[in-house]
Amino acid sequence: xxxxxxxxxxxxxxxxxxxxxxxxxxxxxxxxxxxxxxxxxxxxxxxxxxxxxxxxxxxxxxxxxxxxxxxxxxxxxxxxxxxxxxxxxxxxxxxxxxxxxxxxxxxxxxxxxxxxxxxxxxxxxxxxxxxxxxxxxxxxxxxxxxxxxxxxxxxxxxxxxxxxxxxxxxxxxxxxxxxxxxxxxxxxxxxxxxxxxxxxxxxxxxxxxxxxxxxxxxxxxxxxxxxxxxxxxxxxxxxxxxxxxxxxxxxxxxxxxxxxxxxxxxxxxxxxxxxxxxxxxxxxxxxxxxxxxxxxxxxxxxxxxxxxxxxxxxxxxxxxxxxxxxxxxxxxxxxxxxxxxxxxxxxxxxxxxxxxxxxxxxxxxxx
Amino acid sequence: xxxxxxxxxxxxxxxxxxxxxxxxxxxxxxxxxxxxxxxxxxxxxxxxxxxxxxxxxxxxxxxxxxxxxxxxxxxxxxxxxxxxxxxxxxxxxxxxxxxxxxxxxxxxxxxxxxxxxxxxxxxxxxxxxxxxxxxxxxxxxxxxxxxxxxxxxxxxxxxxxxxxxxxxxxxxxxxxxxxxxxxxxxxxxxxxxxxxxxxxxxxxxxxxxxxxxxxxxxxxxxxxxxxxxxxxxxxxxxxxxxxxxxxxxxxxxxxxxxxxxxxxxxxxxxxxxxxxxxxxxxxxxxxxxxxxxxxxxxxxxxxxxxxxxxxxxxxxxxxxxxxxxxxxxxxxxxxxxxxxxxxxxxxxxxxxxxxxxxxxxxxxxxx
Numbered sequence: 244x245x246x247x248x249x250x251x252x253x254x255x256x257x258x259x260x261x262x263x264x265x266x267x268x269x270x271x272x273x274x275x276x277x278x279x280x281x282x283x284x285x286x287x288x289x290x291x292x293x294x295x296x297x298x299x300x301x302x303x304x305x306x307x308x309x310x311x312x313x314x315x316x317x318x319x320x321x322x323x324x325x326x327x328x329x330x331x332x333x334x335x336x337x338x339x340x341x342x343x344x345x346x347x348x349x350x351x352x353x354x355x356x357x358x359x360x361x362x363x364x365x366x367x368x369x370x371x372x373x374x375x376x377x378x379x380x381x382x383x384x385x386x387x388x389x390x391x392x393x394x395x396x397x398x399x400x401x402x403x404x405x406x407x408x409x410x411x412x413x414x415x416x417x418x419x420x421x422x423x424x425x426x427x428x429x430x431x432x433x434x435x436x437x438x439x440x441x442x443x444x445x446x447x448x449x450x451x452x453x454x455x456x457x458x459x460x461x462x463x464x465x466x467x468x469x470x471x472x473x474x475x476x477x478x479x480x481x482x483x484x485x486x487x488x489x490x491x492x493x494x495x496x497x498x499x500x501x502x503x504x505x506x507x508x509x510x511x512x513x514x515x516x517x518x519x520x521x522x523x524x525x526x527x528x529x530x531x532x533x534x535x536x537x538x539x540x541x542x543x544x545x546x547x548x549x550x551x552x553x554x555x556x557x558x559x560x561x562x563x564x565x566x567x568x569x570x571x572x573x574x575x576x577x578x579x580x581x582x583x584x585x586x587x588x589x590x591x592x593x594x595x596x597x598x599x600x601x602x603x604x605x606x607x608x609x610x
Numbered sequence: 611x612x613x614x615x616x617x618x619x620x621x622x623x624x625x626x627x628x629x630x631x632x633x634x635x636x637x638x639x640x641x642x643x644x645x646x647x648x649x650x651x652x653x654x655x656x657x658x659x660x661x662x663x664x665x666x667x668x669x670x671x672x673x674x675x676x677x678x679x680x681x682x683x684x685x686x687x688x689x690x691x692x693x694x695x696x697x698x699x700x701x702x703x704x705x706x707x708x709x710x711x712x713x714x715x716x717x718x719x720x721x722x723x724x725x726x727x728x729x730x731x732x733x734x735x736x737x738x739x740x741x742x743x744x745x746x747x748x749x750x751x752x753x754x755x756x757x758x759x760x761x762x763x764x765x766x767x768x769x770x771x772x773x774x775x776x777x778x779x780x781x782x783x784x785x786x787x788x789x790x791x792x793x794x795x796x797x798x799x800x801x802x803x804x805x806x807x808x809x810x811x812x813x814x815x816x817x818x819x820x821x822x823x824x825x826x827x828x829x830x831x832x833x834x835x836x837x838x839x840x841x842x843x844x845x846x847x848x849x850x851x852x853x854x855x856x857x858x859x860x861x862x863x864x865x866x867x868x869x870x871x872x873x874x875x876x877x878x879x880x881x882x883x884x885x886x887x888x889x890x891x892x893x894x895x896x897x898x899x900x901x902x903x904x905x906x907x908x909x910x911x912x913x914x915x916x917x918x919x920x921x922x923x924x925x926x927x928x929x930x931x932x933x934x935x936x937x938x939x940x941x942x943x944x945x946x947x948x949x950x951x952x953x954x955x956x957x958x959x960x961x962x963x964x965x966x967x968x969x970x971x972x973x974x975x976x977x
Contacts, residue, residue: 269759299664302772307753310677310809347816386674392636394846429801432835436814442677443810447803449714468799469836479761
């Protein structure tokens with residue numbers, strides 16, 4: 244299948260757009276969506292862009308019962324010159340296929356998925372918001388749709404892409420957040436699904452998140468499922484620490500999500516010749532470093548928030564203040580550089596951004 | 611809310627029923643379903659029985675992205691006298707609420723849910739199959755329906771019950787199955803969602819299951835997520851071993867599902883004064899017992915299969931044959947007694963079965 248085979252059915256009635264200066268995260272959706280079906284024996288078929296609409300789906304569909312589903316998250320940015328840029332979208336499609344592998348979902352054609360994504364953005368281009376700090380959040384996802392109650396991989400799937408103009412993920416913006424180290428609940432274990440972007444990982448995280456919020460913390464810091472000692476992720480982000488001039492982040496061990504922002508941060512730090520390493524990091528080490536005054540900065544990284552500085556860690560009844568609860572210099576520099584590259588205002592030495600061409604109106608078939 | 615408040619809308623056109631002597635598991639669904647909505651601030655509302663129909667649901671609904679969903683599984687049986695019996699249905703509703711608690715889903719009214727279930731079976735009574743070994747499988751489930759991409763508990767849910775006339779879960783029937791001990795993948799970890807009946811646990815299990823099947827095994831035996839040493843479950847069932855006259859099953863530790871069949875087996879064994887204990891059981895202990903000729907029987911227990919004898923365990927390149935690969939005496943006795951109680955042919959000393967009254971046609975409102 245090629246891009247030319249994507250059928251396009253335009254909406255008869257465009258929605259009223261929300262005010263772009265007061266967007267909430269993930270609550271508004273654009274005029275169109277992409278859908279493609281999978282049927283065992285036939286493969287993926289019928290790629291199409293259609294008006295954003297409810298799904299009509301059997302209540303016995305396996306996604307509701309056995310959670311066979313994967314997703315991705317990335318963003319499109321409007322530059323000052325009016326161009327639309329994507330940030331490393333190939334990485335998301337590669338990860339989607341890695342998640343598919345873990346969840347026994349058939350592989351997608353990454354090139355087609357990327358073409359579909361660009362085509363959809365072309366169609367809904369006037370939904371890419373033009374206010375500072377905003378972007379168009381892109382959610383590709385796959386769900387198992389066979390109506391069957393046996394525990395087995397589904398014989399039918401739908402791959403979809405929906406778009407949502409968003410403001411900042413955290414209302415606090417680049418201001419530091421308070422994080423509680425989670426001592427009871429576990430996000431993922433080695434041998435589980437922690438390195439796949441799949442629904443169950445998030446469902447399982449809600450309880451700890453809810454309890455932390457009740458205590459005044461934004462997110463939890465997840466420790467490993469085996470020893471409850473090694474740092475894994477923070478909320479739904481990867482995590483970095485700056486200790487005595489060196490940056491460290493947990494090494495990918497099979498239960499940690501391989502973040503695109505995480506990878507980009509590591510590249511940037513190396514480019515700047517700032518020492519950075521991926522390794523097993525125990526919470527005790529972090530505690531010790533803090534005690535000795537060597538824990539200079541900490542921050543979460545992810546597509547939604549980009550960089551989220553950590554101003555306080557709560558562990559074993561102790562509040563560890565980091566950098567006086569203020570955003571660190573390196574966190575700020577990384578945030579400015581990465582969002583600058585994403586917005587096309589800072590040089591992109593790695594060729595990370597991908598331009599979404601303006602739509603050629605002759606290509607649009609209103610079927 | 612009471613049973614009287616359940617609105618009933620009957621189907622205009624009844625489906626053709628499948629042949630009850632060749633039913634597959636979980637592929638056919640009855641004429642009606644139960645639905646109830648939850649809206650934050652309003653609670654659960656609008657309980658109703660409607661024709662079985664596709665859901666109309668936003669593609670941004672949180673269940674598709676963050677897997678906030680729980681389910682139950684139980685069965686209704688048709689007795690020779692033409693009565694319909696449920697088996698310990700209160701236990702399923704209690705467990706549904708325990709799963710809700712873990713998944714941050716609002717509690718349901720267990721009495722109302724049970725009334726709804728009975729009412730639905732009354733309406734679809736002629737779908738309870740009348741062939742030996744068949745039953746009506748009942749699937750209550752809850753999904754998060756708020757269209758929102760933030761990771762947080764949903765503000766909207768749907769609780770549904772669907773019904774499926776089923777034959778035996780395993781084509782092999784009460785014949786023993788071959789099981790591979792899983793050495794790489796993990797079903798659940800302490801602090802995770804293993805003791806909740808939620809979609810993500812099943813999604814994560816598919817890969818190991820697929821690999822085991824490719825090697826000729828029906829299911830995998832799950833070891834614990836921490837040490838990869840202690841026995842947890844078999845496929846989607848609890849597990850029991852009979853060693854030197856004593857029966858043992860893994861103790862509920864937080865990552866093992868609290869099976870209703872498991873609990874019933876323990877009750878029956880105690881009633882028969884057969885020694886039974888719940889404890890931590892290592893795979894090494896089982897291996898040792900087998901080596902010494904003391905591993906007499908092994909079987910899985912669950913609603914779908916009731917009792918599934920294990921004829922062979924594959925571990926570390928060794929095939930451990932159990933009871934010569936044949937169904938053990940105790941496994942058979944437990945199966946016969948439990949299915950006998952469920953079908954009303956064996957005395958029910960515990961008051962486990964619950965009768966579904968015949969429908970009073972005057973109660974049906976066709977709204």
